[in-house]
Amino acid sequence: MEERACCDCDVIHEEIVKAVKKEVPPMEEYVSMANLFKMFGDPSRMRLLHALSIHEMCVCDLAVFLGITKSAVSHQLKSLRLSNLVKYRKEGQVAFYSLADDHVETIIKIGFEHIRE
């Protein structure tokens, strides 16, 4: 007898599904990974991260550079901080943001490789 699953499908190659299921980490890890790569899934944020890989920048500079409001930049930077991708040092009123994770430059590099091949 075929085993019915949660959806409208028969399991055609049950052995393969079982084998893969055995090798695969729990769902939460994929949620975390997806949240990481979501940060690279927006052109504006991608440019922001690439800019920071060239030079540290304050919120105003980034706003001018990206052509969006300071508020929008600040919201994006907050997300990036929560994902541990950027950090900042404060000098008076000015917050200088920079990259906080070596993976960021690697990911950007892979991105350029992929689209240019």
Place this chain on the structure above:
Amino acid sequence: MEERACCDCDVIHEEIVKAVKKEVPPMEEYVSMANLFKMFGDPSRMRLLHALSIHEMCVCDLAVFLGITKSAVSHQLKSLRLSNLVKYRKEGQVAFYSLADDHVETIIKIGFEHIRE
């Protein structure tokens, strides 16, 4: 006089902005890169790609494995095909999908590294 830009900001460090602008590729490249990483920005798609990195799979198997409908899987696979991340071979009615780009495994590996540190 401070130079006014498109938004509510003064350019605080004009030299830096100019220097970074000079080093940076045109917007379209960031759009392409963002579209690439969008594919990794969803837990379900992330699992799908990771599964395919372990073994080729057909649409039905993937649907059972992921716990979503065949239709949903097919939609996802179409996006992934358009991004040149997966390919398939057909055997009768069955379409066996597999990874089409070496970068995929690298990106997944970086993802695991980031969340496990």
Place this chain on the structure above:
DNA sequence: TCAATAGTTGAACAACCATTCAACTAAAAA
């Protein structure tokens, strides 16, 4: 030829997200 099944497609919908606006805090300059 006819029924069953793997896969695709488009419409519909709910959830998510990037941005703006307005109001706020805090530090520097006047």
Place this chain on the structure above:
DNA sequence: TTTTTAGTTGAATGGTTGTTCAACTATTGA
């Protein structure tokens, strides 16, 4: 102290997107 400015925050909004459903194609087997 008062004003200006860098930055943050929360609500509102328009656009995007992941999923399902229903209808379809195409291949296999009876």
